[in-house]
Amino acid sequence: MTISALYGNMNQDNKASVIRVLCEGLQELKHQGAVTLPRDKLARAQALLLYQIICLFDGDLSLRSQAEKDMPLLSNWIDDLCKIRDNLGWPHEIDSSREQTSCPKSWEVSIYTEAGL
Numbered sequence: 001m002t003i004s005a006l007y008g009n010m011n012q013d014n015k016a017s018v019i020r021v022l023c024e025g026l027q028e029l030k031h032q033g034a035v036t037l038p039r040d041k042l043a044r045a046q047a048l049l050l051y052q053i054i055c056l057f058d059g060d061l062s063l064r065s066q067a068e069k070d071m072p073l074l075s076n077w078i079d080d081l082c083k084i085r086d087n088l089g090w091p092h093e094i095d096s097s098r099e100q101t102s103c104p105k106s107w108e109v110s111i112y113t114e115a116g117l
Contacts, residue, residue, distance in 0.1 A: 002021075002025075003021065003022050003025050003050070003051065003054070004050060004054075006018045006021060006022070007022065007054055019060070019063070022051070022054065022055075022063075023066075025051070026048075026051050026055075026066070026070075029044065029047055029048060029051070030048075030070070030073065032044065038081075038084045041077065041080055041081055041084065042081060044077060045074065045077040045078055045080075045081055048070065048073065048074050048077060049074065051067070051070075052067050052070065052071070052074060055067035055070075056068075
């Protein structure tokens with residue numbers, strides 16, 4: 001969200017600093033350690049999507065090039081989220097022959113449904 005606020009308030013005087021912070025934040029996001037919690041995976045994918053939107057539509061060719069190179073990474077992260085979503089199951093879809101360790105929390109189902117995953 002910091003990048004979004006900085007980018008929204010970018011002007012000619014601070015453009016170089018904002019772009020530097022954007023690039024540093026993107027590199028930090030891409031080089032995070034293993035993310036295991038579903039909510040952290042969702043947050044990571046949402047952050048990369050925000051970076052992608054900024055970089056693709058900024059007009060700077062180097063940012064656009066970087067965003068295009070990062071598309072497979074975003075796709076992989078979304079695929080991971082889809083696997084999580086598919087394992088949540090809806091209460092009426094639970095197969096009684098399959099043992100589940102716990103029922104999905106309604107907020108988890110709602111988040112992945114609203115995200116269109």
